[in-house]
Amino acid sequence: xxxxxxxxxxxxxxxxxxxxxxxxxxxNQVIQCNLAASKFGIEIGMGLASASALxxxxxxxxxxxxxxxxxxxHILYQLYKLNGDICLESSCELLIRCDRHDYYYGxxxxxxxxxxxxxxxxxxxxxxxxxxxxxxxxxxxKARVNRLFSKELVLTALYDLNITQLQLSLKTQxxxxxxxxxxxxxxxALPIEELAGRFSQDTIKYLYAIKGLSNLGRVFxxxxxxxxxxxxxxxxxxxxxxxxxxxxxxxxxxxxxLRSRNQATQEITFTFIDSExxxxxxxxxxxxxxxxxxxxxxxxALKLEKTTFSNPIRSIxxxxxxxxxxxxxxxxxxxxxxxxxxxxxxxxxxxxxxxEDNAFHPPNNPFFTLSEHWPADAATPAFMLxxxxxxxxxxxxxxxxxxxxxxxxxxxxxxxxxxxETPQAERxxxxxxxxxxxxxxxxxxxxxxx
Amino acid sequence: MSSLExxxxxxxxxxxxxxxxxxxxxxxxxxxxxDKALQGGLAxxxxxxxxxxSGSGELSFLSSVxxxxxxxxxxxxxxxxxxxxxxHWFQRDICSSDYLFCVHSxxxxxxxxxxxxxxxxxxxxxxxxxxxxxxSQQLRRCHVKATQHGCKAIxxxxxxxxxxxxxxxxxxxxxxxxKEQQWYLDVLKQQGGWPQMGIQINNPMPISNxxxxxxLHASVLSTAINH
Numbered sequence: 071x072x073x074x075x076x077x078x079x080x081x082x083x084x085x086x087x088x089x090x091x092x093x094x095x096x097x098n099q100v101i102q103c104n105l106a107a108s109k110f111g112i113e114i115g116m117g118l119a120s121a122s123a124l125x126x127x128x129x130x131x132x133x134x135x136x137x138x139x140x141x142x143x144h145i146l147y148q149l150y151k152l153n154g155d156i157c158l159e160s161s162c163e164l165l166i167r168c169d170r171h172d173y174y175y176g177x178x179x180x181x182x183x184x185x186x187x188x189x190x191x192x193x194x195x196x197x198x199x200x201x202x203x204x205x206x207x208x209x210x211x212k213a214r215v216n217r218l219f220s221k222e223l224v225l226t227a228l229y230d231l232n233i234t235q236l237q238l239s240l241k242t243q244x245x246x247x248x249x250x251x252x253x254x255x256x257x258x259a260l261p262i263e264e265l266a267g268r269f270s271q272d273t274i275k276y277l278y279a280i281k282g283l284s285n286l287g288r289v290f291x292x293x294x295x296x297x298x299x300x301x302x303x304x305x306x307x308x309x310x311x312x313x314x315x316x317x318x319x320x321x322x323x324x325x326x327x328l329r330s331r332n333q334a335t336q337e338i339t340f341t342f343i344d345s346e347x348x349x350x351x352x353x354x355x356x357x358x359x360x361x362x363x364x365x366x367x368x369x370x371a372l373k374l375e376k377t378t379f380s381n382p383i384r385s386i387x388x389x390x391x392x393x394x395x396x397x398x399x400x401x402x403x404x405x406x407x408x409x410x411x412x413x414x415x416x417x418x419x420x421x422x423x424x425x426e427d428n429a430f431h432p433p434n435n436p437f438f439t440l441s442e443h444w445p446a447d448a449a450t451p452a453f454m455l456x457x458x459x460x461x462x463x464x465x466x467x468x469x470x471x472x473x474x475x476x477x478x479x480x481x482x483x484x485x486x487x488x489x490x491e492t493p494q495a496e497r498x499x500x501x502x503x504x505x506x507x508x509x510x511x512x513x514x515x516x517x518x519x520x
Numbered sequence: 521m522s523s524l525e526x527x528x529x530x531x532x533x534x535x536x537x538x539x540x541x542x543x544x545x546x547x548x549x550x551x552x553x554x555d556k557a558l559q560g561g562l563a564x565x566x567x568x569x570x571x572x573x574s575g576s577g578e579l580s581f582l583s584s585v586x587x588x589x590x591x592x593x594x595x596x597x598x599x600x601x602x603x604x605x606x607x608h609w610f611q612r613d614i615c616s617s618d619y620l621f622c623v624h625s626x627x628x629x630x631x632x633x634x635x636x637x638x639x640x641x642x643x644x645x646x647x648x649x650x651x652x653x654x655x656s657q658q659l660r661r662c663h664v665k666a667t668q669h670g671c672k673a674i675x676x677x678x679x680x681x682x683x684x685x686x687x688x689x690x691x692x693x694x695x696x697x698x699k700e701q702q703w704y705l706d707v708l709k710q711q712g713g714w715p716q717m718g719i720q721i722n723n724p725m726p727i728s729n730x731x732x733x734x735x736l737h738a739s740v741l742s743t744a745i746n747h
Contacts, residue, residue: 410593410643417641421623421634429625430634433598433605433617449727452579452610453603469727489727495698496575497726518575518602519726 071178071221073185074207075164076197076214078102078114080141081131084193085304089125093118094133101133135161140300145192146291147323151330152185157204157288163211165204165288182218199227204288205279209236225282229255236280242273254280297327297390306345306382310374313342313383317370320388321363333393334359338366340388344381352377354423358415359394365416372424451499451517458514461500465492471502486511489519547585547672557707557716558692564589566691566711567663567673574602574650576696577723578676583613586646589672590615594645597638598622600631601650628653636662639671648674653681660689667691696723 079102081092089110092102100116110125122128139161146164150156155167168181175181182200189196199210200218210219210227213235219227231254233246245268251257258281266274278284299320307313317340328334336359342350354369421430434456470488485501492498499517527533546560555561562568562585572578579586590596596615598605600623607617614620623634631652638647639662647666652675654662659675666673679695693709703723707716 413641413643414595417637417643418621420637425623425625425630425634429630430621430623432621433607433610450606450609451575451726452606452613453574453601454606455603468725472727489725494573494576495703496573497577498575517606519577520575520579520602 071167071169071172072201072204072207073166073168073182074159074199074201074204074209074211075166075189076208076211077142077145077162077164077194078197079104079195080138080162081133083304086129088129089127090129090131091121092131092133093121137302138162141194144299144323145189145194147293147327148188148192149185150291150293151326152188153181154290156291158291159204159208163208165207167204167288167290168200179218200224202282203279203285205237205276205286206282209280225258228280229253229258233257237276238273242269245269297324297393298387299323300385300387302385303383306384308379308382310371313386314367314371314374317386317388318363318367320386321366321370324366324388324390325361325363328361328390328393331393332396334361334396335390335393336360337392338388338390340370340386342379342383343385343387344379345384346381348380350377350379356415356419358412358419359396361396369419369423372420375424449519451497452520454499454517455515458501458516461490461498461513461515463490463492463496463498463515465490465496465498468497474501487516547588549581550584551721553719554705554721557705557713557719558710559713561585561588562672563691563711565670565672566667567659567675567689569659569675569677569688569690569693571677571679571693571695571708572697573678574676576698577726578696579648580613580726581696581721581723582674585672586614590619590645593619595619595621595643597634597644597647599635599638599647599649600624600652601648632658635673636665639665639673640669642669642671644671646672646674648676650676651678656689663689663691696721698723 079092082090082102082104086104087106089107089112090104091100091107091112093099094101098117100112100114100118100121103112103114103121107121107125107128110128112121112124112128118130139158142158142161142164146156146158149164149166153166153168153171155170157165159165166185168178168185172178172181175184186198189198197211197214197216198218199207199213199215201207201210201224202221206224206228209231210217210224213231215227217227233243233252233254236243236254236257238246246252246257251260257277262274262277262281265277275284275286279286301316301320303316307316320340324335324338336357337353337355340352340354342352344350352370352373354366354373356365356369360366418430468489468491471486472488474483474485474487476483485503487499487501490498490500497519498515499519500513500515502511502513524533528535545564546555546558546562547564548555548561549558570578570582586596596619598620605617605620605622607620610617610620623631623638625631625634631649632654635647635649635652638644662673662675665671675690679697688709690709691711692707695706695708697704697706703721705719705721707713707719709715
């Protein structure tokens, strides 16, 4: 048993209430229109001039098969979680093989109801029909019958259709009409063996499939091994809160994707595309793999605060190429240490995302370069300058000198370190550069004895 | 309502008698005179406002407090420190550098934000900040968050920018200074106690020539043996 689904208005945005049509320029035809446009008398198949004549305020979108397929893929992805035997028939048609999954739902009726409920939640108009072969399901769904047929009634339903509703080439249709075959009933009444000499092999195979005698092979949908989704915004946006709300929808899809695979990720990439088609990629990273949308949304909010867009944003894309399996053995519900470790990573991620580069870091030991020439137990200051500066403060030498001198195989360096106390009682680490060739030593300041 | 009552309501001032009950666990300085003045030490959580110049031995002076506040696995955050922390020094006197991190932003607002985030994270036992500017409201916010999230926040400010005790909402306000070869600590304000000025304290020099001569001698000797 196959369920055919036809989506006639995938490119019509749900939120728009003004009269709107989707125009296919090569055919010079309106191929999709919303309810507001229909009220003005606009119909599918009209030319743009006729449609514009009927409604002066008509909004026109250009047809894009790629965008239509992308929208359909979003729906497909939702259905894939309910039934894995699903194929993308065209940019506006889906086919689902039901019989193999009926067992898991208890009955065929419940299974179909679950699928249709999921589709209704998506709030995109669609037509459906069940049939014995995918070809029959496609034809009946496209004929907008909206019925779940039993095996016996499928052919009866097909008999009511015209041959123009079958997926036959225009030439074949004309050939059939010339010999007086107009309805599917008349066509299927003819012995197919007799038609074999007059029509192509593909047509004959198709007719066998329509009759339910054979089944043309279908390739079922295989989810990608990485996540990529794109949202076309209903209007151009600049407000970060609005952008975040739409980005959150993508993150919810990512969460669903990762959760169904028991995976998490450490890096995702958002690409914001503005009205001038400029892209702004934002790479979000987490030191601990995570999948929850609100965790990533918090990181994105911090990143967006620092980002400025030259033009309003038109679409948002989210990609995740590397995801890791979550090991169940590592999830100890009763371990406080794990919670602490997560908090540490969250803090570090928050700081590194919001602050400018290199503002947050573990301590880089500035003493490292000197330490190999220095006695291990020698006193050194708590804070040091990475690059010593000329000493300008006045003070008195309290302790020193303590000499640092490199060996003959290193770069020549000879310094006498002192502890200097300023009139404010600051204890500074200063040195006198007594270079081998230097006659008059210069004083430098290098640290604080805090 | 009197202005005194208004100040009490906004928790800028409080009765010494009520405050002393709140100070349950103290972080001691291990110097009798200071611990006596502070009734055992600093409050375990909350904001300490410390007036001193960078390099006056302030971290060495607070090391016992920091070590007492920190438990195994907890972090210490350094916000806008005067220089790069010397991990050798921290390893020896405070904690392993594995549990230490720095925030060094060029903007005061970013440093202040990081200060608050570290306090609220529940990850840092002690958060130290140097030379930041903040309003009384911002300081009060940090103090409240530190108390709520179990963190000791230490706010170092220069004696030149010393605000009045009432203007600084915190659990303690201390000033460290040197006068005629003697170091003093002023307790300008403390929750549950009275201010106390001019407490003589011990704040020794980190290096003496005796040690230097000894280490120099040792290094020269070892070099001689190696050659």
